[in-house]
Amino acid sequence: MPVQLILGVQLPASATLEAFVGATNADAKAAVAEIVAGRSERLFVAGPRSSGKTHLLQAACRAIGDSGRRSVYLPLAQVAEPIGPLIEGLGDMDCVCVDDVDAIAGDREAEIGLLGLSDQLRARGSRLLAAGPTVPRELGLELDDLASRLGWGGSVVCHPLDxxxxxxxxxxxxxxxxxxxxxxxxxxxxxxxxxxxxxxxxxxxxxxxxxxxxxxxxxxxxxxxxxxxxx
The missing domain is CATH 1.10.8.60 (Helicase, Ruva Protein; domain 3)
Structure with a gap:
């Protein structure tokens, strides 16, 4: 499975789209499935904690890797170092799943790094799936261009499960x-x-x-x- 693992993060066995059940967030699941199938290149998944965002990103990363493409899951809340060196080379991936985008809000260098990665992926026609507690324009990002890039493919909202x-x-x-x-x-x-x-x-x-x-x-x-x- 050509999934690049960084920060020692292992994708749990339960992280599959099939295991994402219920009607509450069926629209979010369907939108992420479009990314996995290659029919969409960008999507931002918004929603509160424990609403399924991380599961969807990890499931997409796994599914794309299982299809023979190169994918990576990047949880920014777990990054305790400058993200520049961490994301170097990720522009060559077929899909990058960036979780917890809000964790770098206000960190100009980190935002510049993610903006550059976004542009590299777009130039290659690669996929970018990102997530945070709210839509990009409300994350408190310092760079308006980054908020704009993250919102290019539209946003879908995950809600707490009933x-x-x-x-x-x-x-x-x-x-x-x-x-x-x-x-x-x-x-x-x-x-x-x-x-x-x-x-x-x-x-x-x-x-x-x-x-x-x-x-x-x-x-x-x-x-x-x-x-x-x-x-």
Missing amino acids: DADKQALLIRRAAQRGMDMPQATARWLVRHGDADVPGLMKVLDTLDQASLSAHRRLTIPFVKQALGESR
């Missing part, structure tokens, strides 16, 4: 781990567990270990017991 989509996500992620989660169990977890997606995924980690140890199905009584013992 309860139905959280249940669907739990069932799909459990299946990826080889576990069968009944709908009733997923519903109970969403109603009585952590409200946000990262919290639900931590609960799933706990249940994965518990079910392996006990060789038990994820029934509501077993889930109550497993979570009670873990807490």
Whole structure:
């Protein structure tokens, strides 16, 4: 898989478009699928934390890599050094997925570096998929040209998942781990567990270990017991 990994970031096995379930952000998924298919060159994904932006960028990076093209996932919030040397050479990639663009807002040198990368990719006809908490013009970027470049392909907004989509996500992620989660169990977890997606995924980690140890199905009584013992 010709995916370039930087900053030691590994793409999780769950980062696929198929695993991005639910109706809440179906439009965002469809727009990213256009990037993956090569029918679109640019897109900005906006939305709050835990709304699925990172999943979509990582899934796109993986899918494009699986197709034999060169792709890279760049989470700017994890960069603790000047980004110039880090992005040097990325202009030759077929797709660059830039997460957490807001992390460099006001850092002129970093913004200039990303602007240059954007222009290099456009000159090659390569794809640029970026994400942040809001649309580019509202990110507080110092360079108007960078905000403009990031918005060239349009923006799509990810929204927090509703309860139905959280249940669907739990069932799909459990299946990826080889576990069968009944709908009733997923519903109970969403109603009585952590409200946000990262919290639900931590609960799933706990249940994965518990079910392996006990060789038990994820029934509501077993889930109550497993979570009670873990807490």
